[in-house]
Amino acid sequence: MIEVKDIHKTFGDNEVLKGISAKFEAGKNNLIIGGSGSGKTTLLKCIVGLHKPTKGEVFFSGQNFSELSFEERVPIRTEIGMLFQNSALFDSMTVEENIIFPLNLFTNQSKSEKLDRANFCLERVNLKGKNKLYPAELSGGMKKRVGIARAISMQPKYLFVDEPNSGLDPKTSILIDELINELTDEYNITTVVVTHDMNSVMGIGEHIVFLHQGQKWWEGSNKEIAHTDNKELNDFVFASKFMQAAKEKL
Numbered sequence: 407m408i409e410v411k412d413i414h415k416t417f418g419d420n421e422v423l424k425g426i427s428a429k430f431e432a433g434k435n436n437l438i439i440g441g442s443g444s445g446k447t448t449l450l451k452c453i454v455g456l457h458k459p460t461k462g463e464v465f466f467s468g469q470n471f472s473e474l475s476f477e478e479r480v481p482i483r484t485e486i487g488m489l490f491q492n493s494a495l496f497d498s499m500t501v502e503e504n505i506i507f508p509l510n511l512f513t514n515q516s517k518s519e520k521l522d523r524a525n526f527c528l529e530r531v532n533l534k535g536k537n538k539l540y541p542a543e544l545s546g547g548m549k550k551r552v553g554i555a556r557a558i559s560m561q562p563k564y565l566f567v568d569e570p571n572s573g574l575d576p577k578t579s580i581l582i583d584e585l586i587n588e589l590t591d592e593y594n595i596t597t598v599v600v601t602h603d604m605n606s607v608m609g610i611g612e613h614i615v616f617l618h619q620g621q622k623w624w625e626g627s628n629k630e631i632a633h634t635d636n637k638e639l640n641d642f643v644f645a646s647k648f649m650q651a652a653k654e655k656l
């Protein structure tokens with residue numbers, strides 16, 4: 407489980423996060439949603455340590471990450487898998503080399519152990535045999551799946567995903583969501599996903615934190631969202647006529 411307590415983040419005179427507290431449980435898809443500029447990515451970066459919160463604390467399985475030194479954070483870092491926007495694959499490396507990269511950095515595994523792990527992860531994301539391709543030879547959906555394979559190569563306890571559906575067609579988006587959902591469940595991962603995608607919200611949003619103007623404005627599940635009377639959340643989720651019509655049928 408991950409817990410954030412009273413997270414504030416200010417850039418210059420721009421107070422982006424104004425005291426966010428939330429718990430993200432293991433084995434659950436935890437979604438952070440909100441309008442553009444509401445602070446979603448900033449919150450994600452504060453949790454993983456890419457930003458230092460101006461105030462507040464982050465706990466990984468009860469351990470206060472915020473008060474650890476860079477070296478003391480290493481064991482937790484090795485338990486974190488990340489998939490950021492545009493998949494962030496290394497273009498000069500093959501698919502296999504990309505997946506093995508974290509294993510080279512953080513483990514003493516032999517070459518054949520690393521290869522076995524890469525093959526296992528590739529199979530798990532339905533890309534068996536694509537080892538020797540380069541990122542430029544992959545579609546957007548395949549790149550995301552390689553990104554996921556790399557993120558799970560270290561068997562993470564925590565998985566952070568920023569906009570997994572950006573640039574994907576609706577069908578591929580759903581496949582990526584389902585994959586994240588299955589892995590979360592299968593390995594009891596604490597998964598935190600930042601998303602704009604309403605299909606994801608309704609499809610895999612077991613626990614949703616809605617940010618508005620730097621604050622936690624609403625929290626609940628995809629089932630609860632359909633019946634919320636929170637105005638800002640309603641305006642955000644059911645902005646389109648199509649979503650409004652869908653809501654009326656729920």
Ligand SMILES: Nc1ncnc2c1ncn2[C@@H]1O[C@H](COP(=O)(O)OP(=O)(O)OP(=O)(O)O)[C@@H](O)[C@H]1O
Pocket residue numbers: 417420422440441442443444445446447448449
């Ligand atoms: N490194 C930074 N330096 C200064 N300001 C920043 C920095 N990172 C983010 N911000 C500001 O913080 C605010 C929130 O940005 P953030 O990327 O967290 O929003 P978001 O909700 O993820 O938006 P989007 O949905 O558009 O990606 C924005 O006003 C942005 O300009």
